[in-house]
Amino acid sequence: MFHALRGALLVASILAPHRIVSLLPSLTEDICALGLQARLVAVSAYSRDIPCAKGLPRVGDYQSVDNERIVALHADLVIGLPSQAQLVAPLRALGIRVLLLPDESYDDIYLDIARIGAAAGVAQRAARLTETLKAQVAALHARTRSFRTHPRVFVTLSVEPIWTVGPQSYIARMIELAGGRLAVTKLAQPYAMFSPERLLALRPDAIVATRDSEIGTVLAKAPWRDLRAVRLHRIFTPPNDDILVHPSPRFIEGLRWLIQRLQPIANRSAHSS
Template sequence: MKKILCASWLGVMLLTPVQALQVTDDRGVTVTLAQSPQRIVSLLPSLTETVCELGQCKRLVGVDRYSNYPAMVRSLPQVGGGIDPNVEAVVALRPDVVLMATSSRGVQRLEALGLKVIALEPKNAVDVQRVMGKIGQVLEVPDALRIWRAIDAGVSAAAQSLPPAAKDTRVYFEVSRGPYAAGTSSFIGETLLRLGVKNIMTPELGPFPKINPEYVVRANPDVIMIGARNAQGLAQRPGWAGMRALREGRLCVFTPEESDVLVRPGPRMAEAARLMATCIASKSGKPGAPVQ
Protein backbone atom coordinates (compact mmCIF):
# COMPACT_ATOMS: atom_id res chain seq x y z
CA MET A 1 0.00 0.00 0.00
CA LYS A 2 2.84 2.39 0.91
CA LYS A 3 4.49 1.77 -2.45
CA ILE A 4 1.25 2.62 -4.25
CA LEU A 5 0.86 5.87 -2.26
CA CYS A 6 4.47 6.89 -2.90
CA ALA A 7 4.11 6.19 -6.59
CA SER A 8 0.89 8.24 -6.71
CA TRP A 9 2.51 11.16 -4.87
CA LEU A 10 5.53 11.07 -7.19
CA GLY A 11 3.25 11.08 -10.21
CA VAL A 12 1.38 14.12 -8.94
CA MET A 13 4.67 15.99 -8.31
CA LEU A 14 5.93 15.22 -11.81
CA LEU A 15 2.69 16.39 -13.40
CA THR A 16 2.48 19.61 -11.35
CA PRO A 17 4.05 22.46 -13.32
CA VAL A 18 6.75 24.61 -11.74
CA GLN A 19 5.14 27.75 -10.38
CA ALA A 20 5.74 30.67 -12.72
CA LEU A 21 7.59 33.74 -11.48
CA GLN A 22 5.89 37.09 -12.03
CA VAL A 23 7.29 40.57 -11.56
CA THR A 24 5.83 43.97 -12.41
CA ASP A 25 8.44 46.35 -13.79
CA ASP A 26 8.63 50.16 -13.74
CA ARG A 27 6.40 50.40 -16.82
CA GLY A 28 3.63 48.67 -14.91
CA VAL A 29 4.07 45.62 -17.16
CA THR A 30 3.82 42.22 -15.49
CA VAL A 31 6.47 39.86 -16.86
CA THR A 32 5.98 36.11 -16.40
CA LEU A 33 9.01 33.82 -16.29
CA ALA A 34 8.84 30.03 -16.22
CA GLN A 35 11.56 30.03 -13.56
CA SER A 36 14.26 32.28 -12.13
CA PRO A 37 16.43 33.28 -15.14
CA GLN A 38 19.85 31.70 -15.50
CA ARG A 39 20.97 33.71 -18.55
CA ILE A 40 20.67 37.48 -18.01
CA VAL A 41 21.66 40.43 -20.16
CA SER A 42 21.90 43.67 -18.17
CA LEU A 43 21.82 46.98 -20.03
CA LEU A 44 22.19 49.42 -17.14
CA PRO A 45 25.31 49.59 -14.91
CA SER A 46 23.35 50.01 -11.67
CA LEU A 47 21.33 46.88 -12.48
CA THR A 48 24.51 44.98 -13.36
CA GLU A 49 26.07 45.97 -10.04
CA THR A 50 22.95 44.96 -8.12
CA VAL A 51 22.87 41.50 -9.71
CA CYS A 52 26.50 41.01 -8.72
CA GLU A 53 26.05 42.42 -5.22
CA LEU A 54 23.37 39.75 -4.72
CA GLY A 55 25.99 37.13 -5.58
CA GLN A 56 24.59 36.27 -9.00
CA CYS A 57 27.23 37.62 -11.40
CA LYS A 58 27.52 34.13 -12.84
CA ARG A 59 24.08 34.47 -14.40
CA LEU A 60 25.14 37.45 -16.55
CA VAL A 61 25.89 36.57 -20.17
CA GLY A 62 26.11 40.10 -21.58
CA VAL A 63 26.17 43.75 -20.49
CA ASP A 64 26.07 47.27 -21.92
CA ARG A 65 29.30 49.08 -22.78
CA TYR A 66 29.25 51.12 -19.55
CA SER A 67 28.91 48.21 -17.12
CA ASN A 68 32.46 47.90 -15.77
CA TYR A 69 32.03 46.92 -12.13
CA PRO A 70 32.79 44.54 -10.55
CA ALA A 71 35.87 43.66 -12.58
CA MET A 72 34.52 40.23 -13.55
CA VAL A 73 31.84 41.76 -15.81
CA ARG A 74 34.48 43.37 -18.04
CA SER A 75 35.12 40.04 -19.73
CA LEU A 76 31.45 39.61 -20.74
CA PRO A 77 30.19 40.39 -24.25
CA GLN A 78 29.20 44.05 -24.61
CA VAL A 79 26.01 44.65 -26.56
CA GLY A 80 25.95 48.41 -27.13
CA GLY A 81 24.63 51.17 -24.93
CA GLY A 82 21.76 51.03 -22.50
CA ILE A 83 19.73 53.56 -24.49
CA ASP A 84 20.68 52.14 -27.91
CA PRO A 85 21.53 48.45 -27.47
CA ASN A 86 22.65 46.23 -30.33
CA VAL A 87 19.44 44.22 -30.55
CA GLU A 88 20.91 41.50 -32.75
CA ALA A 89 23.80 40.98 -30.34
CA VAL A 90 21.40 40.72 -27.40
CA VAL A 91 19.25 38.13 -29.20
CA ALA A 92 22.33 36.10 -30.12
CA LEU A 93 23.12 35.62 -26.41
CA ARG A 94 19.79 33.77 -25.91
CA PRO A 95 18.97 35.45 -22.57
CA ASP A 96 16.13 34.25 -20.36
CA VAL A 97 15.56 37.91 -19.47
CA VAL A 98 16.92 41.35 -20.33
CA LEU A 99 17.23 43.95 -17.59
CA MET A 100 17.20 47.50 -18.96
CA ALA A 101 16.08 51.09 -18.40
CA THR A 102 12.52 52.17 -19.11
CA SER A 103 13.95 54.97 -21.27
CA SER A 104 15.80 52.59 -23.59
CA ARG A 105 14.77 52.61 -27.24
CA GLY A 106 15.29 48.86 -27.50
CA VAL A 107 12.55 47.65 -25.16
CA GLN A 108 9.74 47.19 -27.69
CA ARG A 109 11.95 45.71 -30.38
CA LEU A 110 13.41 43.12 -28.03
CA GLU A 111 9.93 42.16 -26.87
CA ALA A 112 8.75 41.94 -30.49
CA LEU A 113 11.53 39.41 -31.08
CA GLY A 114 10.20 37.26 -28.25
CA LEU A 115 12.57 38.19 -25.43
CA LYS A 116 11.46 38.77 -21.87
CA VAL A 117 12.27 42.34 -20.80
CA ILE A 118 12.14 43.80 -17.30
CA ALA A 119 12.49 47.59 -17.42
CA LEU A 120 13.73 49.23 -14.22
CA GLU A 121 15.09 52.75 -13.81
CA PRO A 122 15.86 54.06 -10.32
CA LYS A 123 16.06 57.85 -9.99
CA ASN A 124 15.69 58.35 -6.24
CA ALA A 125 16.17 56.43 -3.00
CA VAL A 126 12.67 54.93 -3.00
CA ASP A 127 13.24 53.74 -6.57
CA VAL A 128 16.56 52.15 -5.60
CA GLN A 129 14.96 50.17 -2.79
CA ARG A 130 12.12 49.03 -5.06
CA VAL A 131 14.47 47.99 -7.86
CA MET A 132 16.70 46.02 -5.50
CA GLY A 133 13.63 44.23 -4.22
CA LYS A 134 12.46 43.47 -7.76
CA ILE A 135 15.83 42.08 -8.81
CA GLY A 136 15.96 39.97 -5.66
CA GLN A 137 12.50 38.64 -6.55
CA VAL A 138 13.59 37.78 -10.10
CA LEU A 139 16.77 36.08 -8.91
CA GLU A 140 14.95 34.42 -5.98
CA VAL A 141 17.53 35.80 -3.57
CA PRO A 142 16.09 36.25 -0.06
CA ASP A 143 16.40 39.58 1.74
CA ALA A 144 17.74 41.55 -1.22
CA LEU A 145 17.02 44.73 0.73
CA ARG A 146 19.98 43.99 3.00
CA ILE A 147 21.91 45.95 0.33
CA TRP A 148 19.80 49.02 0.99
CA ARG A 149 20.22 48.72 4.75
CA ALA A 150 24.00 48.75 4.28
CA ILE A 151 23.72 51.79 1.99
CA ASP A 152 21.53 53.63 4.49
CA ALA A 153 23.97 53.00 7.33
CA GLY A 154 26.90 54.09 5.17
CA VAL A 155 25.26 57.37 4.16
CA SER A 156 24.44 58.12 7.81
CA ALA A 157 28.07 57.48 8.76
CA ALA A 158 29.26 59.82 5.99
CA ALA A 159 26.93 62.55 7.25
CA GLN A 160 28.21 62.14 10.81
CA SER A 161 31.81 62.48 9.59
CA LEU A 162 31.28 66.06 8.41
CA PRO A 163 32.38 68.87 10.74
CA PRO A 164 29.73 71.38 11.82
CA ALA A 165 31.40 74.10 9.74
CA ALA A 166 30.66 72.13 6.57
CA LYS A 167 26.92 72.09 7.14
CA ASP A 168 24.80 74.35 4.95
CA THR A 169 27.47 74.48 2.24
CA ARG A 170 25.79 75.35 -1.06
CA VAL A 171 26.67 72.77 -3.71
CA TYR A 172 26.37 72.44 -7.48
CA PHE A 173 26.73 68.86 -8.73
CA GLU A 174 27.13 68.47 -12.50
CA VAL A 175 26.17 64.99 -13.69
CA SER A 176 27.10 65.21 -17.36
CA ARG A 177 27.62 67.51 -20.32
CA GLY A 178 24.69 69.65 -21.33
CA PRO A 179 25.10 70.64 -18.60
CA TYR A 180 22.83 68.28 -16.65
CA ALA A 181 22.68 68.83 -12.91
CA ALA A 182 21.68 66.64 -9.98
CA GLY A 183 18.30 67.96 -8.84
CA THR A 184 16.97 67.78 -5.31
CA SER A 185 14.66 64.85 -6.13
CA SER A 186 17.44 62.68 -7.62
CA PHE A 187 19.28 60.06 -5.59
CA ILE A 188 22.34 62.34 -5.68
CA GLY A 189 20.32 65.32 -4.46
CA GLU A 190 18.82 63.21 -1.68
CA THR A 191 22.30 62.17 -0.58
CA LEU A 192 23.44 65.80 -0.49
CA LEU A 193 20.43 66.59 1.69
CA ARG A 194 21.27 63.76 4.09
CA LEU A 195 24.83 65.08 4.31
CA GLY A 196 23.37 68.36 5.54
CA VAL A 197 24.38 70.58 2.62
CA LYS A 198 22.24 72.64 0.26
CA ASN A 199 21.70 71.90 -3.41
CA ILE A 200 21.50 75.07 -5.53
CA MET A 201 18.92 73.36 -7.77
CA THR A 202 15.31 74.09 -6.90
CA PRO A 203 12.78 71.23 -6.56
CA GLU A 204 10.60 72.19 -9.53
CA LEU A 205 13.50 71.57 -11.94
CA GLY A 206 13.15 67.80 -11.51
CA PRO A 207 15.72 65.05 -10.83
CA PHE A 208 18.27 65.69 -13.59
CA PRO A 209 17.55 69.03 -15.27
CA LYS A 210 19.41 70.40 -18.27
CA ILE A 211 20.24 73.90 -17.17
CA ASN A 212 21.46 77.20 -18.56
CA PRO A 213 25.04 77.75 -17.27
CA GLU A 214 23.95 81.25 -16.22
CA TYR A 215 21.76 79.60 -13.57
CA VAL A 216 24.90 78.43 -11.78
CA VAL A 217 26.51 81.87 -12.06
CA ARG A 218 23.48 83.50 -10.43
CA ALA A 219 23.36 80.85 -7.68
CA ASN A 220 27.12 81.24 -7.03
CA PRO A 221 27.64 77.93 -5.15
CA ASP A 222 30.25 77.47 -2.43
CA VAL A 223 31.45 74.15 -3.89
CA ILE A 224 31.24 72.59 -7.35
CA MET A 225 31.36 68.82 -7.86
CA ILE A 226 32.09 67.60 -11.37
CA GLY A 227 33.66 64.66 -13.19
CA ALA A 228 37.02 64.97 -14.94
CA ARG A 229 35.30 64.19 -18.25
CA ASN A 230 33.30 67.44 -17.96
CA ALA A 231 35.66 69.71 -16.05
CA GLN A 232 37.79 71.06 -18.89
CA GLY A 233 37.07 74.68 -19.78
CA LEU A 234 34.94 75.49 -16.74
CA ALA A 235 36.56 78.91 -16.31
CA GLN A 236 35.81 79.68 -19.97
CA ARG A 237 32.06 79.28 -19.50
CA PRO A 238 30.46 82.76 -19.59
CA GLY A 239 30.61 84.30 -16.13
CA TRP A 240 32.03 81.25 -14.39
CA ALA A 241 35.54 82.62 -13.79
CA GLY A 242 34.06 85.16 -11.36
CA MET A 243 32.26 82.62 -9.21
CA ARG A 244 33.59 82.09 -5.72
CA ALA A 245 33.99 78.33 -6.18
CA LEU A 246 36.36 78.79 -9.13
CA ARG A 247 38.18 81.85 -7.77
CA GLU A 248 39.00 80.07 -4.53
CA GLY A 249 39.52 76.57 -5.89
CA ARG A 250 36.44 75.14 -4.17
CA LEU A 251 36.12 72.54 -6.90
CA CYS A 252 36.09 68.75 -6.60
CA VAL A 253 37.01 67.02 -9.85
CA PHE A 254 36.26 63.32 -9.65
CA THR A 255 38.17 60.68 -11.60
CA PRO A 256 36.20 58.62 -14.14
CA GLU A 257 36.14 55.73 -11.65
CA GLU A 258 34.81 57.98 -8.88
CA SER A 259 32.24 59.48 -11.24
CA ASP A 260 30.94 55.99 -12.01
CA VAL A 261 30.38 55.46 -8.28
CA LEU A 262 28.66 58.82 -7.86
CA VAL A 263 26.18 58.68 -10.74
CA ARG A 264 24.98 55.08 -10.38
CA PRO A 265 21.94 54.44 -8.16
CA GLY A 266 23.08 51.06 -6.94
CA PRO A 267 25.03 49.17 -4.30
CA ARG A 268 27.91 51.70 -4.12
CA MET A 269 25.78 54.65 -2.99
CA ALA A 270 27.37 54.65 0.47
CA GLU A 271 30.79 54.96 -1.17
CA ALA A 272 29.37 57.86 -3.21
CA ALA A 273 28.26 59.57 0.00
CA ARG A 274 31.77 59.20 1.43
CA LEU A 275 33.27 60.76 -1.72
CA MET A 276 30.91 63.72 -1.47
CA ALA A 277 31.53 64.13 2.26
CA THR A 278 35.30 64.15 1.71
CA CYS A 279 34.90 66.81 -0.97
CA ILE A 280 32.68 69.01 1.20
CA ALA A 281 34.95 68.73 4.23
CA SER A 282 38.05 69.63 2.23
CA LYS A 283 36.57 72.52 0.22
CA SER A 284 34.05 74.23 2.48
CA GLY A 285 36.40 75.26 5.29
CA LYS A 286 39.15 77.14 3.50
CA PRO A 287 40.10 78.30 0.00
CA GLY A 288 42.10 76.04 -2.26
CA ALA A 289 44.09 76.82 -5.39
CA PRO A 290 42.27 79.06 -7.88
CA VAL A 291 41.06 77.40 -11.08
CA GLN A 292 42.74 78.77 -14.19
Protein backbone atom coordinates in the same frame (compact mmCIF):
# COMPACT_ATOMS: atom_id res chain seq x y z
CA MET B 1 6.54 22.55 7.00
CA PHE B 2 10.32 22.40 6.60
CA HIS B 3 10.11 20.01 3.66
CA ALA B 4 7.46 22.16 1.99
CA LEU B 5 9.61 25.29 2.37
CA ARG B 6 12.68 23.51 1.04
CA GLY B 7 10.65 22.29 -1.90
CA ALA B 8 9.38 25.78 -2.64
CA LEU B 9 12.91 27.16 -2.54
CA LEU B 10 14.10 24.41 -4.86
CA VAL B 11 11.35 25.18 -7.37
CA ALA B 12 12.18 28.91 -7.16
CA SER B 13 15.84 28.11 -7.80
CA ILE B 14 14.99 26.02 -10.86
CA LEU B 15 12.66 28.68 -12.27
CA ALA B 16 15.05 31.56 -11.53
CA PRO B 17 16.80 33.08 -14.55
CA HIS B 18 20.34 31.92 -15.15
CA ARG B 19 21.28 33.99 -18.21
CA ILE B 20 20.79 37.68 -17.43
CA VAL B 21 21.37 40.70 -19.67
CA SER B 22 21.73 44.17 -18.15
CA LEU B 23 21.14 47.24 -20.31
CA LEU B 24 22.32 49.85 -17.81
CA PRO B 25 25.57 50.18 -15.80
CA SER B 26 23.83 50.89 -12.48
CA LEU B 27 21.66 47.79 -12.90
CA THR B 28 24.78 45.77 -13.72
CA GLU B 29 26.25 46.94 -10.42
CA ASP B 30 23.04 45.92 -8.62
CA ILE B 31 23.27 42.45 -10.14
CA CYS B 32 26.90 42.06 -9.11
CA ALA B 33 26.27 43.38 -5.59
CA LEU B 34 23.67 40.63 -5.26
CA GLY B 35 26.32 38.04 -6.12
CA LEU B 36 24.75 37.21 -9.49
CA GLN B 37 27.71 38.02 -11.74
CA ALA B 38 28.03 34.37 -12.77
CA ARG B 39 24.59 34.66 -14.37
CA LEU B 40 25.44 37.75 -16.42
CA VAL B 41 25.87 36.96 -20.11
CA ALA B 42 25.87 40.50 -21.59
CA VAL B 43 25.83 44.14 -20.51
CA SER B 44 25.47 47.66 -21.88
CA ALA B 45 28.10 49.59 -23.79
CA TYR B 46 28.81 51.81 -20.80
CA SER B 47 29.64 49.00 -18.37
CA ARG B 48 33.29 48.73 -19.45
CA ASP B 49 34.64 50.03 -16.12
CA ILE B 50 32.62 47.66 -13.95
CA PRO B 51 34.95 44.86 -12.76
CA CYS B 52 32.34 42.09 -12.83
CA ALA B 53 31.36 43.01 -16.40
CA LYS B 54 34.81 42.79 -17.95
CA GLY B 55 34.95 40.57 -21.00
CA LEU B 56 31.18 40.30 -21.41
CA PRO B 57 29.52 41.13 -24.74
CA ARG B 58 28.09 44.65 -25.12
CA VAL B 59 24.59 44.43 -26.52
CA GLY B 60 23.10 47.90 -26.22
CA ASP B 61 22.99 51.43 -24.88
CA TYR B 62 20.35 54.05 -24.14
CA GLN B 63 19.30 54.31 -27.79
CA SER B 64 19.78 50.86 -29.30
CA VAL B 65 19.66 47.19 -28.33
CA ASP B 66 21.08 44.23 -30.26
CA ASN B 67 18.08 41.93 -29.84
CA GLU B 68 19.43 39.30 -32.23
CA ARG B 69 22.57 38.85 -30.18
CA ILE B 70 20.56 38.70 -26.94
CA VAL B 71 18.46 35.90 -28.44
CA ALA B 72 21.62 34.12 -29.61
CA LEU B 73 22.96 34.28 -26.04
CA HIS B 74 19.83 32.43 -24.83
CA ALA B 75 19.03 35.14 -22.31
CA ASP B 76 16.13 34.37 -19.98
CA LEU B 77 15.98 37.78 -18.25
CA VAL B 78 16.71 41.22 -19.68
CA ILE B 79 16.87 44.16 -17.26
CA GLY B 80 16.71 47.77 -18.43
CA LEU B 81 14.99 51.13 -18.15
CA PRO B 82 11.31 51.96 -18.84
CA SER B 83 12.54 54.25 -21.63
CA GLN B 84 13.92 51.15 -23.40
CA ALA B 85 10.52 49.47 -23.60
CA GLN B 86 10.17 49.84 -27.37
CA LEU B 87 13.74 48.72 -27.97
CA VAL B 88 13.17 45.40 -26.17
CA ALA B 89 9.60 44.81 -27.36
CA PRO B 90 10.79 42.14 -29.85
CA LEU B 91 12.31 40.19 -26.97
CA ARG B 92 9.03 40.22 -25.08
CA ALA B 93 7.25 39.07 -28.22
CA LEU B 94 9.57 36.05 -28.27
CA GLY B 95 8.68 35.22 -24.67
CA ILE B 96 11.90 36.43 -23.07
CA ARG B 97 11.28 37.97 -19.68
CA VAL B 98 11.97 41.70 -19.51
CA LEU B 99 12.23 43.73 -16.30
CA LEU B 100 12.21 47.52 -16.70
CA LEU B 101 13.23 49.51 -13.64
CA PRO B 102 13.45 53.28 -13.00
CA ASP B 103 16.76 54.50 -11.61
CA GLU B 104 16.43 58.26 -11.15
CA SER B 105 15.67 58.66 -7.44
CA TYR B 106 17.46 57.66 -4.26
CA ASP B 107 14.60 55.32 -3.33
CA ASP B 108 15.00 53.58 -6.69
CA ILE B 109 18.34 52.20 -5.49
CA TYR B 110 16.64 50.04 -2.88
CA LEU B 111 13.55 49.28 -4.97
CA ASP B 112 15.66 48.06 -7.88
CA ILE B 113 17.72 45.81 -5.63
CA ALA B 114 14.53 44.29 -4.23
CA ARG B 115 12.96 43.78 -7.67
CA ILE B 116 16.08 42.24 -9.18
CA GLY B 117 16.45 40.02 -6.13
CA ALA B 118 12.85 38.84 -6.43
CA ALA B 119 13.18 38.20 -10.17
CA ALA B 120 16.41 36.25 -9.69
CA GLY B 121 15.16 34.18 -6.78
CA VAL B 122 17.41 35.82 -4.17
CA ALA B 123 14.91 38.05 -2.37
CA GLN B 124 16.39 37.40 1.06
CA ARG B 125 19.86 38.27 -0.17
CA ALA B 126 18.46 41.50 -1.59
CA ALA B 127 16.84 42.34 1.74
CA ARG B 128 20.15 41.79 3.56
CA LEU B 129 21.99 43.98 1.06
CA THR B 130 19.44 46.76 1.52
CA GLU B 131 19.76 46.56 5.31
CA THR B 132 23.54 46.77 5.05
CA LEU B 133 23.43 49.77 2.71
CA LYS B 134 20.95 51.65 4.90
CA ALA B 135 23.09 51.02 7.98
CA GLN B 136 26.16 52.35 6.16
CA VAL B 137 24.24 55.43 5.03
CA ALA B 138 23.07 56.11 8.59
CA ALA B 139 26.61 55.80 9.94
CA LEU B 140 28.02 58.12 7.28
CA HIS B 141 25.23 60.67 7.63
CA ALA B 142 25.81 60.78 11.38
CA ARG B 143 29.20 62.38 10.67
CA THR B 144 27.43 65.45 9.28
CA ARG B 145 25.63 66.27 12.53
CA SER B 146 28.64 68.28 13.66
CA PHE B 147 28.63 70.45 10.52
CA ARG B 148 28.30 74.14 11.37
CA THR B 149 26.79 74.95 7.97
CA HIS B 150 25.42 73.09 4.99
CA PRO B 151 27.35 74.11 1.86
CA ARG B 152 25.38 74.87 -1.29
CA VAL B 153 26.66 72.58 -4.03
CA PHE B 154 26.37 72.91 -7.80
CA VAL B 155 26.83 69.69 -9.77
CA THR B 156 28.36 69.88 -13.24
CA LEU B 157 27.80 67.04 -15.71
CA SER B 158 28.84 69.05 -18.77
CA VAL B 159 30.28 72.53 -19.27
CA GLU B 160 29.64 73.42 -22.91
CA PRO B 161 26.67 73.55 -22.68
CA ILE B 162 26.18 73.44 -18.93
CA TRP B 163 24.24 70.42 -17.70
CA THR B 164 23.39 69.96 -14.04
CA VAL B 165 21.10 68.03 -11.68
CA GLY B 166 17.88 69.13 -10.04
CA PRO B 167 16.08 68.33 -6.78
CA GLN B 168 14.40 65.29 -8.38
CA SER B 169 17.72 63.56 -9.05
CA TYR B 170 19.22 60.95 -6.80
CA ILE B 171 22.43 63.01 -6.66
CA ALA B 172 20.51 65.77 -4.87
CA ARG B 173 19.66 63.31 -2.11
CA MET B 174 23.29 62.20 -1.94
CA ILE B 175 24.37 65.79 -1.36
CA GLU B 176 21.83 66.15 1.46
CA LEU B 177 23.05 62.94 3.10
CA ALA B 178 26.60 64.29 2.81
CA GLY B 179 25.63 67.39 4.78
CA GLY B 180 25.25 69.78 1.87
CA ARG B 181 22.39 71.42 -0.02
CA LEU B 182 21.80 71.38 -3.73
CA ALA B 183 22.29 74.93 -5.02
CA VAL B 184 19.71 74.38 -7.76
CA THR B 185 16.30 74.46 -6.10
CA LYS B 186 14.15 74.39 -9.26
CA LEU B 187 14.69 72.32 -12.39
CA ALA B 188 12.01 70.79 -14.61
CA GLN B 189 13.85 67.49 -15.00
CA PRO B 190 16.25 65.49 -12.81
CA TYR B 191 18.99 66.39 -15.31
CA ALA B 192 18.83 69.43 -17.59
CA MET B 193 20.69 72.29 -19.26
CA PHE B 194 21.42 75.37 -17.15
CA SER B 195 22.21 78.89 -18.31
CA PRO B 196 25.50 80.64 -17.43
CA GLU B 197 23.50 83.58 -16.05
CA ARG B 198 21.60 81.36 -13.61
CA LEU B 199 24.82 79.69 -12.49
CA LEU B 200 26.45 83.06 -11.79
CA ALA B 201 23.42 84.14 -9.77
CA LEU B 202 23.51 80.97 -7.66
CA ARG B 203 26.93 81.67 -6.15
CA PRO B 204 27.46 78.07 -4.92
CA ASP B 205 29.83 77.32 -2.06
CA ALA B 206 31.29 74.35 -3.93
CA ILE B 207 31.18 72.68 -7.32
CA VAL B 208 31.13 68.93 -7.85
CA ALA B 209 32.09 68.11 -11.43
CA THR B 210 32.27 64.76 -13.17
CA ARG B 211 35.53 63.83 -14.83
CA ASP B 212 33.71 63.63 -18.15
CA SER B 213 32.68 67.27 -17.81
CA GLU B 214 36.31 68.38 -18.28
CA ILE B 215 35.61 71.43 -16.15
CA GLY B 216 39.28 72.41 -16.15
CA THR B 217 38.94 73.59 -19.75
CA VAL B 218 36.52 76.43 -18.86
CA LEU B 219 37.67 77.76 -15.48
CA ALA B 220 39.32 80.78 -17.08
CA LYS B 221 36.12 81.65 -18.94
CA ALA B 222 32.89 83.35 -17.85
CA PRO B 223 30.86 82.57 -15.82
CA TRP B 224 33.18 80.07 -14.12
CA ARG B 225 36.06 82.48 -13.42
CA ASP B 226 33.65 84.79 -11.58
CA LEU B 227 32.38 82.14 -9.19
CA ARG B 228 33.58 82.27 -5.60
CA ALA B 229 33.81 78.49 -5.47
CA VAL B 230 36.29 78.60 -8.36
CA ARG B 231 38.37 81.39 -6.81
CA LEU B 232 38.57 79.43 -3.54
CA HIS B 233 39.47 76.18 -5.39
CA ARG B 234 36.35 74.42 -4.15
CA ILE B 235 35.96 72.28 -7.25
CA PHE B 236 35.75 68.57 -6.55
CA THR B 237 36.03 65.78 -9.11
CA PRO B 238 35.47 62.17 -8.01
CA PRO B 239 38.17 59.55 -8.62
CA ASN B 240 35.60 57.68 -10.71
CA ASP B 241 32.38 59.19 -12.07
CA ASP B 242 30.51 55.94 -11.42
CA ILE B 243 30.45 56.49 -7.65
CA LEU B 244 28.60 59.74 -8.23
CA VAL B 245 26.33 59.17 -11.23
CA HIS B 246 25.33 55.51 -10.85
CA PRO B 247 22.37 54.99 -8.49
CA SER B 248 23.63 51.61 -7.33
CA PRO B 249 25.27 50.13 -4.22
CA ARG B 250 28.46 51.97 -5.20
CA PHE B 251 26.83 55.23 -4.15
CA ILE B 252 28.21 54.48 -0.67
CA GLU B 253 31.69 55.23 -2.06
CA GLY B 254 30.36 58.48 -3.52
CA LEU B 255 28.68 59.46 -0.27
CA ARG B 256 31.87 58.88 1.71
CA TRP B 257 33.84 60.91 -0.84
CA LEU B 258 31.33 63.80 -0.73
CA ILE B 259 31.39 64.00 3.07
CA GLN B 260 35.18 64.19 3.07
CA ARG B 261 35.07 67.09 0.58
CA LEU B 262 32.25 69.06 2.21
CA GLN B 263 33.30 68.71 5.85
CA PRO B 264 36.13 71.30 5.74
CA ILE B 265 33.81 73.83 4.08
CA ALA B 266 30.93 73.14 6.46
CA ASN B 267 33.11 73.64 9.53
CA ARG B 268 35.01 76.68 8.28
CA SER B 269 34.40 79.80 10.34
CA ALA B 270 32.47 82.69 8.84
CA HIS B 271 35.65 84.84 8.84
CA SER B 272 37.69 82.36 6.83
CA SER B 273 34.99 81.31 4.36
